[in-house]
Amino acid sequence: MRDSQIRSSLHYLTYIEHSESLKLAADDNLPRVIELSKTWHLNNNRVKVLGLLSATLLLYALSIELILKARALYIEKERIKSGEIDSYQSFLKQWKGKSNGHDVEKLIEHYKIQISESDKDLIKNFKQHMIWAGRFPYPINNEQTRAMESSGRKTGSINNKHDQIVQAFIDKQKFEMFK
Numbered sequence: 643m644r645d646s647q648i649r650s651s652l653h654y655l656t657y658i659e660h661s662e663s664l665k666l667a668a669d670d671n672l673p674r675v676i677e678l679s680k681t682w683h684l685n686n687n688r689v690k691v692l693g694l695l696s697a698t699l700l701l702y703a704l705s706i707e708l709i710l711k712a713r714a715l716y717i718e719k720e721r722i723k724s725g726e727i728d729s730y731q732s733f734l735k736q737w738k739g740k741s742n743g744h745d746v747e748k749l750i751e752h753y754k755i756q757i758s759e760s761d762k763d764l765i766k767n768f769k770q771h772m773i774w775a776g777r778f779p780y781p782i783n784n785e786q787t788r789a790m791e792s793s794g795r796k797t798g799s800i801n802n803k804h805d806q807i808v809q810a811f812i813d814k815q816k817f818e819m820f821k
Contacts (some may be wrong), residue, residue, distance in 0.1 A: 643723040645719060645723075647723075648719065648722055648723060649722075651729075651730055652715060652722050652727065652729075652730065652733060653715065654712045654713075654715040654716040654719065654819065655712075657708050657709070657711050657712035657715060658708075658709065658712045658812075658816060660708050661704075661705045661706075661708035661709040661712060661812060662705070662812060664701045664702075664704050664705040664708065665701070665702065665705035665805075665808055665809065665812060667701050668698050668701035668702045668705065668804075668805070668808070669805040671694055671697060671698040671701070672698060672800070672802065672804065672805055673802075674694060675691070675694045675695050675698050675800065676800075676801075676802055678690065678691045678694065679691050679695065695800065696771075696775070696776055697776070698800060699768065699771045699775070699776060699797075699798050699800055700771050700775075700776025700777070702768055702771075702800075702804060702808050703768035703769070703771035703772040703776060703798075704771075704772065704776075705808060705812065706746070706764065706765060706768055706772070706808065706811060706812075707744060707746055707772045709811070709812045709815045709816075710746050710749055710750065710755065710815065711749065712815065712819070713753065713755055713815050713818065713819060714733070714736075714737065714749055714752075714753050714755075715733065716819045717753050718733065718736065736752065737749050737752035737753065742773065744772045744773045745773075746765060746769075746772065747765070755818075756818075761811060761814075764807060764808070764811055767798045767799060768798055769798075770797040770798055771797060771798055775797035775798065779795070780795070
């Protein structure tokens with residue numbers, strides 16, 4: 643079987659394309675988020691800024707998660723072609739254990755993907771948005787929720803270089819797949 647005959651739901655190219663599309667959407671939001679965040683308190687735009695910021699962080703986080711899943715699917719492509727891995731669920735079972743399917747550190751560890759310290763920092767910055775923060779105001783874990791209620795809801799940051807930083811991460815992952 644050729645790579646072109648792999649089901650699209652398990653094809654690494656599908657995940658690369660989706661990663662890149664979400665990253666481009668985040669890039670479009672980024673200047674607006676930065677601009678509005680400077681004056682949110684003056685223009686009564688708190689809710690708008692909060693929504694744009696959360697959406698942008700979520701899009702970058704998912705972009706990072708999906709490119710790492712593309713790497714893993716690329717590594718597993720022979721097992722996918724043979725039918726040993728025949729669904730997304732069976733792919734997840736290879737590495738996720740009892741965690742949710744968003745724990746990219748488990749994926750990185752299982753597939754022995756080499757990640758630099760700066761890449762680890764990038765993943766750490768967006769990790770909460772991969773798991774919950776892009777969709778919910780607080781995590782499901784009560785201890786984490788109580789800690790955030792008492793010390794604030796810091797779940798990641800964004801700056802005007804994240805478009806370049808995330809793109810470099812995606813490019814590095816693609817290079818490793820196709821070298």
